[in-house]
Amino acid sequence: MRLEEIKDPSQLKHLSLETMESLADAIRQKLILTVSKTGGHLAPNLGVVELTLALHRVFNSPVDKIVWDVGHQSYVHKMLTGRLDQMSSLRQYGGISGFPKTTESPHDAFNTGHSSTSISAALGMALARDLNNEKYEVVAVIGDGALTGGMAFEALNHAGHLGRHLIIILNDNEMSIANNVGALSSYLSRMRSDPRYYKGKEDIEQVLKRLPSIGPKVVKMAERIKDSLKYLVVPGMLFEELGFTYLGPIDGHNLHSMITVFQQAKRIKGPVLVHVLTKKGKGYAPAENNPDAFHGIGSFDISSGKARPKDGPPSYTEVFGRSLTQLAAHNPKIVGITAAMPDGTGLKYLAEEFPERFFDVGIAEQHGVTLAAGLAISGYRPVVAIYSTFLQRGFDQVLHDVCMQNLPVVFALDRAGIVGEDGETHHGVFDLAYLRSIPNLLVLAPKDELELSQMLTGALQHSGPVAIRYPRGQGKGVSLAKRYEPLSLGKCEVLEEGKDLVLLALGPVVYDAAEAAEELKGKGISCTLINARSVKPLDEETLLKVFRKCKKVLTIEEHVLAGGFGSAVREMLGRHQLNDVQVVSIGLPDTFVAHGNANLLRQKYDLCPEGIVKTVREKFYFRTAKTGFSTL
Numbered sequence: 001m002r003l004e005e006i007k008d009p010s011q012l013k014h015l016s017l018e019t020m021e022s023l024a025d026a027i028r029q030k031l032i033l034t035v036s037k038t039g040g041h042l043a044p045n046l047g048v049v050e051l052t053l054a055l056h057r058v059f060n061s062p063v064d065k066i067v068w069d070v071g072h073q074s075y076v077h078k079m080l081t082g083r084l085d086q087m088s089s090l091r092q093y094g095g096i097s098g099f100p101k102t103t104e105s106p107h108d109a110f111n112t113g114h115s116s117t118s119i120s121a122a123l124g125m126a127l128a129r130d131l132n133n134e135k136y137e138v139v140a141v142i143g144d145g146a147l148t149g150g151m152a153f154e155a156l157n158h159a160g161h162l163g164r165h166l167i168i169i170l171n172d173n174e175m176s177i178a179n180n181v182g183a184l185s186s187y188l189s190r191m192r193s194d195p196r197y198y199k200g201k202e203d204i205e206q207v208l209k210r211l212p213s214i215g216p217k218v219v220k221m222a223e224r225i226k227d228s229l230k231y232l233v234v235p236g237m238l239f240e241e242l243g244f245t246y247l248g249p250i251d252g253h254n255l256h257s258m259i260t261v262f263q264q265a266k267r268i269k270g271p272v273l274v275h276v277l278t279k280k281g282k283g284y285a286p287a288e289n290n291p292d293a294f295h296g297i298g299s300f301d302i303s304s305g306k307a308r309p310k311d312g313p314p315s316y317t318e319v320f321g322r323s324l325t326q327l328a329a330h331n332p333k334i335v336g337i338t339a340a341m342p343d344g345t346g347l348k349y350l351a352e353e354f355p356e357r358f359f360d361v362g363i364a365e366q367h368g369v370t371l372a373a374g375l376a377i378s379g380y381r382p383v384v385a386i387y388s389t390f391l392q393r394g395f396d397q398v399l400h401d402v403c404m405q406n407l408p409v410v411f412a413l414d415r416a417g418i419v420g421e422d423g424e425t426h427h428g429v430f431d432l433a434y435l436r437s438i439p440n441l442l443v444l445a446p447k448d449e450l451e452l453s454q455m456l457t458g459a460l461q462h463s464g465p466v467a468i469r470y471p472r473g474q475g476k477g478v479s480l481a482k483r484y485e486p487l488s489l490g491k492c493e494v495l496e497e498g499k500d501l502v503l504l505a506l507g508p509v510v511y512d513a514a515e516a517a518e519e520l521k522g523k524g525i526s527c528t529l530i531n532a533r534s535v536k537p538l539d540e541e542t543l544l545k546v547f548r549k550c551k552k553v554l555t556i557e558e559h560v561l562a563g564g565f566g567s568a569v570r571e572m573l574g575r576h577q578l579n580d581v582q583v584v585s586i587g588l589p590d591t592f593v594a595h596g597n598a599n600l601l602r603q604k605y606d607l608c609p610e611g612i613v614k615t616v617r618e619k620f621y622f623r624t625a626k627t628g629f630s631t632l
């Protein structure tokens, strides 16, 4: 059977192993071809080809529920569940998502994107099944990286306690995005790499079989011996002690082993954990050799495995990472914390230069934030670099552990704003709303990479907590010569003065506002252009002075309108009872923004020069020399 003929996973049920193996080859080809064009999570998917085939062979999706943790490894699942033809639209606007979506297919049992949720969700489904007296399997597929997240432990703890039938498949490839970290990861590694575990397991089974089973005393003694020996040599004791039946470790590229063990897992009552060993990037040499680069990649050349070169200025991430490292060279108290993203956040530069002052906590944002609080209260200057979307996890820790004690922790929120193809789970468009309500915290947004460095420099001299949000992608290409001159925090920058309209923009959209101001000037409308820089505190002194002169204000932000920057401006006007100022806001509506090209999405939401001019035309009424008494 050819891959193209598979319209439903039930077609896998009676295929020979050879046919399934040839399907695995075809799937790998399709994955490489697709992702080389669309970009996406190649290495994780190459690693789960056989695992996904075996899952769909043994379980009956969509009656049986498969919950993918993070969900970045669900491409093979999508191919086998009727979406092969749509793979070319993967991650494109209007196309299929790079993550499971219940709205996309009944085979996508649960939406994911953020890590470590699968066991909780699967346990909830298993409970619902039991309450309804229904019969089906619930399977959570979780990576060793995702297993470092606290929520996964909370769920294991609860699942072991409840004892309901639930299957967890641990896809262990020893990698998170970078190398996985932590004591649990070392524990898993020992199981996979130390032949003594395998041998020990076999030996001990022989010994136990030979133990006499007569007389209660002997039985008790035998059990004691069994137990103590088990602790020494039987793999998976940790999971067994938590109440799971542990099966494994098994070779995750051997279809026969996996099919056999999954069938066995179905027969066992109660919670089962199957430990599957896979290779990230399997079957494509560049991805096998460089799995972190191929974890999530843009378009690339298949034969060389090289990403298509990007010319132009360095990214915000790079400028942040290098600036921090330079600042750390002059201040031994500076430390950096990442939650499993040393590359993505740019903290790898600090890690290279000052490994003893760099901490990768695993996918554990909450722990990372409170760890920073502990360091800060002990005299250190922690910089916690976490994507805007993932810091949502650490809200209470930011509030309760850092800000309530007014500790000098700097939060570097990368990927703030629209991120593009990763879509709704990854857009960083809620941070202003969830941060600006917290007392003591300063909330800043630079207009370009120079200001990012200067804000970081200033933030590291400030005596309380500071959050700096900045976007994904390349900077504006401005000179970085003055990068270590600290900005005075909480002040805005008036870039142009005009009398008709105030364009008040936050973040790099200031550059779009500047273009719009030029165009409006040509239409006879003179704008005051302000780079807001600080959402909390607002630079009330400057803004009130400007608003007293000009009563038409357009705020612009790459963030949801609810609770965002425009809201903050309205609150300020309300506090000062300036009721005659007309404020219109450009930002994101009350909806989850879909996946797609970031610039295309920005255009859709008027976060571009044309959108700004259009909004001015639609919402304001001007009497000018060129336009007469009319709108534009």
Ligand SMILES: Cc1ncc(C[n+]2csc(CCOP(=O)(O)OP(=O)(O)O)c2C)c(N)n1
Binding pocket: 044, 047, 070, 072, 073, 113, 114, 115, 142, 143, 144, 145, 146, 147, 171, 173, 175, 176, 177, 280, 295, 339, 340, 341, 363, 365, 390, 393
């Ligand atoms: C809360 C959260 N933090 C960070 C991430 C970014 N992230 C996506 S995948 C990943 C690594 C996952 O590793 P693992 O579960 O082992 O899966 P693998 O890619 O190795 O198959 C990370 C850190 C995320 N999705 N969610």
